[in-house]
Amino acid sequence: MIPFNKPYLTGKETHYIYDAVNSGKISGNGKYTQKCQAFFEEQYHFKKVLLTTSCTDALEMAAILANIKEGDEVIVPSFTFVSTAIAFVRQGAKIVFADSYANNPNIDADKIEDLITSRTKAIVPVHYAGVACDMDKIMELAEKYNLLVIEDAAQAIDSFYINKLGEKRALGSIGHFAAFSFHETKNIVSGEGGMLAINDERFISRAEIIWEKGTNRAEFFRGEVNKYGWVDTGSSFLPSEIIAAFLWAQIENLSMIQERRVSLWNYYYDGLSKLNIQKFALPEVPDYATKNGHMFYLTCVNGEMRDKLISSLKDNGFHAVFHYLSLHSSEYYAHKHDAGRILPNSDNFTECLVRLPLFYELNFEDLDKIFDCLALTFEDVKG
Ligand SMILES: *Cc1c(COP(=O)(O)O)cnc(C)c1O
Numbered sequence: 001m002i003p004f005n006k007p008y009l010t011g012k013e014t015h016y017i018y019d020a021v022n023s024g025k026i027s028g029n030g031k032y033t034q035k036c037q038a039f040f041e042e043q044y045h046f047k048k049v050l051l052t053t054s055c056t057d058a059l060e061m062a063a064i065l066a067n068i069k070e071g072d073e074v075i076v077p078s079f080t081f082v083s084t085a086i087a088f089v090r091q092g093a094k095i096v097f098a099d100s101y102a103n104n105p106n107i108d109a110d111k112i113e114d115l116i117t118s119r120t121k122a123i124v125p126v127h128y129a130g131v132a133c134d135m136d137k138i139m140e141l142a143e144k145y146n147l148l149v150i151e152d153a154a155q156a157i158d159s160f161y162i163n164k165l166g167e168k169r170a171l172g173s174i175g176h177f178a179a180f181s182f183h184e185t186k187n188i189v190s191g192e193g194g195m196l197a198i199n200d201e202r203f204i205s206r207a208e209i210i211w212e213k214g215t216n217r218a219e220f221f222r223g224e225v226n227k228y229g230w231v232d233t234g235s236s237f238l239p240s241e242i243i244a245a246f247l248w249a250q251i252e253n254l255s256m257i258q259e260r261r262v263s264l265w266n267y268y269y270d271g272l273s274k275l276n277i278q279k280f281a282l283p284e285v286p287d288y289a290t291k292n293g294h295m296f297y298l299t300c301v302n303g304e305m306r307d308k309l310i311s312s313l314k315d316n317g318f319h320a321v322f323h324y325l326s327l328h329s330s331e332y333y334a335h336k337h338d339a340g341r342i343l344p345n346s347d348n349f350t351e352c353l354v355r356l357p358l359f360y361e362l363n364f365e366d367l368d369k370i371f372d373c374l375a376l377t378f379e380d381v382k383g
Pocket residue numbers: 053054055056057080081083084126152154155180181182183192193194
């Protein structure tokens with residue numbers, strides 16, 4: 001069986017972990033944490049980066065920093081992973097779910113303004129499959145209504161947005177905050193892991209405090225204050241050096257990993273375009289977005305076709321999966337607010353989207369077999 005995902009190991013992970021362990025410093029914020037953070041700050045022009053134990057944690061930090069409270073409203077796409085919403089729900093916010101575009105799972109930026117009220121505090125665009133949301137429109141709304149923007153960039157490492165001035169900006173460098181994931185299903189991994197990028201300088205010193213259990217430890221070690229104590233809320237959001245050492249090996253190979261993933265993505269796109277099948281749509285990448293080879297998905301014409309495709313891929317030895325289930329109609333949230341709201345595009349992706357295998361070690365020959373399987377499956381379906 002060809003799996004849906006297989007984490008790629010560069011070979012250096014255990015070497016750097018050995019080095020971290022041998023150095024005697026295995027708790028957080030040591031040499032490897034600082035190397036990783038400095039790399040991302042330089043490479044993608046994030047003002048400040050803090051490694052976290054997951055993207056979920058990075059989102060929770062952002063929700064605390066944004067001072068989200070009971071009664072506040074936060075606009076989140078419905079078609080996303082639970083973590084995007086849960087960080088704000090934990091702060092007591094009401095989530096106002098937004099729909100996707102018809103042809104692109106990202107939040108429909110033209111429909112956000114109607115959702116803004118006097119209680120709205122933040123917008124959380126998710127760059128689905130590493131493809132940028134329309135950030136110019138979202139940042140304009142944020143400015144107009146004085147909102148914070150928290151990018152869920154979990155899938156968006158090394159992907160870019162071309163703004164209206166023609167400038168190419170890394171995803172995660174545009175909003176006030178951005179959260180990334182290094183979960184084993186993402187492009188570069190550390191098992192579990194993530195980072196918070198902070199692009200608004202007003203929040204940096206508080207972020208360091210929340211990151212280290214509400215203490216001013218970071219300032220103390222830089223010699224900026226002469227006492228180290230409890231000064232704010234917080235948690236233990238920082239990963240150990242063992243995780244950071246693992247991540248460093250991945251970072252060293254980032255461009256090679258990206259090149260391979262993007263070439264697999266392109267091979268999928270070209271091969272499936274040539275099949276000229278009307279029963280599914282290929283992913284749409286707007287002119288303002290780049291792709292980072294995070295995910296290759298198709299949108300079938302209906303749920304029945306999607307299930308048929310997944311099962312015939314399985315019969316041919318390929319594991320394909322679907323996700324997400326619209327959060328606005330989830331068991332946990334449906335009864336809380338917005339009961340009965342209909343978000344047709346999000347529901348359509350819930351029913352019709354399928355993710356095909358995509359990982360570093362996948363071969364082009366495997367993709368050829370997947371194309372054959374798709375051709376047969378859909379040839380079968382008459383009318
Ligand atoms: C993977 C993912 C997350 C969660 O990342 P963790 O590091 O597992 O917490 C959040 N949002 C999106 C869109 C994701 O794809």
